[in-house]
Amino acid sequence: MSMAVDHLNGEALHHFPDAHTEFEASKLGIWLFLCTEILMFGGLFVAYFIFHGLYPEAFVEGAKYTDWKLGAANTVVLLFSSLTIALAVHFLQKDNIKAAAVNLAITFGCAALFMLIKGIEYSHKIHEGLLPGRWFSHAKEAQELPTYFAIYFTTTGIHGLHVLIGMALIIWVFIRTIRGGFNSRYYTAVEGVALYWHLVDLVWIFLFPLLYLV
């Protein structure tokens, strides 16, 4: 029964009174999910500030080993991808399926570029022995330098995982878009992925200055 719902023509799942309610409910669900994301990252930011307070010299030293140019480039890439995914939603609202698909593809490209740059940064750091825990072999002035990198790799790692999940979601809505699964009456999934993607962007906007520009 729920399988045969014709969303493109304004039908809704059986337990919703109408399509508008279904859309609003889905959007509220996504927003609440984003709240949980913010609280989860919030825990990491708390760890950042606690250890920054305890070992400020480790953070000053640690930030020297990050490349602010690569970080800034990634910030621009993610900000731009937030624009393109917003445009994808905008074009779906205008029933311009082709433009929406193009913008989703660009968003995916930006996400891949972000991960590529991140990968270059990671491999440099691992090469230099900055990976925390038992692998840490880099010379250090501050005794707690590994703690900075524990925070660095945990926060950027979990953020990177979110980017990867976002990439999978973008491919999913991209395929559904080119197969004609969305139009101006039904684009809930794209809206949801876009909201999620803005959050991924937002988290990075905080991570960049905190980790690179201490």
Place this chain on the structure above:
Amino acid sequence: MAHDSQVSYLKYGNQTGLWSWLTTLDHKKIGIMYFISIFIFFFIGGMFALLMRLELLHPEPLFSADQYNQMMTYHGAIMTFMVIIPGVPAFLGNFLLPLMIGAKDVAFPRVNLMSWYCLMIGAAISFATIFFGGVDTGWTFYTPYSLETSGNTIMMVLGAFVMGFSSILTGVNFIVTIHRLRAPGMGFFQMPLMVWALYSTAIIQVVATPVLAITLLLLALEKVFGVGIFDPKLGGDPVLFQHYFWFYSHPAVYIMILPSMGIISELITTFSRKIIFGYRAIVYSTFGIASVSFFVWGHHMFVSGQSYWTGWIFSLLTMLVGVPTAIKAFNWVATMYRGSISFKAPMLFAFGYLFLFSIGGITGIYLAVIPIDVHFHDTYFVVAHFHYVMVGGTLLALTGGLYYWFPKMFGKICSELGSQISFFLIFVGFNVTFFPQFVLGHMGMPRRYHTYLPEFETLNIISTVGSWMIASGFFVTLGVVIYALLKGPKSGDNPWGGTTLEWKTSSPPPHENFETIPTVTGGPYEYGS
């Protein structure tokens, strides 16, 4: 065959096989699946409790200290993560929420089913640790011990992490359902108090649980890679773990207790046949408790090296919880005043709740006073206190709620005599078990040890005998439920004379809950004048 809109959800589409249950999207069937699984978890967790009490019957050890530590860990972890947290919201809440607001289902039925699977997978992982080294950290996983023990903490933490998703998804689902799917005419202040309780619980689930997720993730990273976040040897801060953990786990206490307060509101108004006294006051106090719950976690850490002023502020805020809680208690009592009270089994559970929860709550205020807490910390006084809240409060409400809504779930009614016997066994047994523990704690008996000084023996024997009474009470409950399912008389649609929407449809309800979606014109508790 009757038309789809009338046939019971249990027989909908002629699908009754196991597969139809495991793939169902019907919130009622998912609720029943939670019921069965939580009941099983409860008996496993209870078995560990009985073993612990058996060990403590005499000071001479029966089990090794390590075995006792593991039993204590599994009892705590199973009862919190698998029984009391999902107990009321995921089981009763799932079944009732759409019925109570006149909806056909929750907003996201697939997510609802997924959250049941999250609980099952998380529980399976947690139980598997028994065969992979066991866990002996206690359910709190405190660092640095959890980093050093050879037990399989990582796997247990992973299980709790997955179960956390179950809780989050249920919370998200309920909030959206309440916001978007209320029947026409039902404003927020026409909602039954159970719905308000589920709503505030869902908010805590959504806001607090992600912090547990990141805490457990960091703990696993620390344990596997030694990254130096919690381990003091590597420059980490073990007290930070406690802050993180209680930032979730104190609000989690209110995930456990708030929905049970919703049940009590429903029971008391129905069995007093009187409109609830102070509807809005109960609603606001629910939110009062939910908001304050986020700012009291430090009261678990009065002896963990918090600063004097931090302890002072947490102490004050903790005592503040007493205000909205007392508002509820007084409103319940005022509801009964000059009501036409019937002493049916669910109402007995509500009375038991009022009595036991009051003791649990008031001893909570003792423990909020720092000098007293320093004395009582890690003694049996604390154990008795939180069991009075969690068992005397939540479990009593859950059992009362089960008897109350059982006719709605299955169209059968539980034996009144059997239900009352189970109440007396549980209520008396509970006090016999846990009241001596207040005294023991006061005398200085520390918790979490598998043995004790000989002078504590008499009270420990009493306590262990009480645990057998509680167990027999719950076995009677199990018997009553099974008998009612097999041979119970038909209940009729509204056996208790309830006024909320779930009583306006048939028992058991049809797949889409109502033949036609009701239009609400008045408040939830309007008894004929």
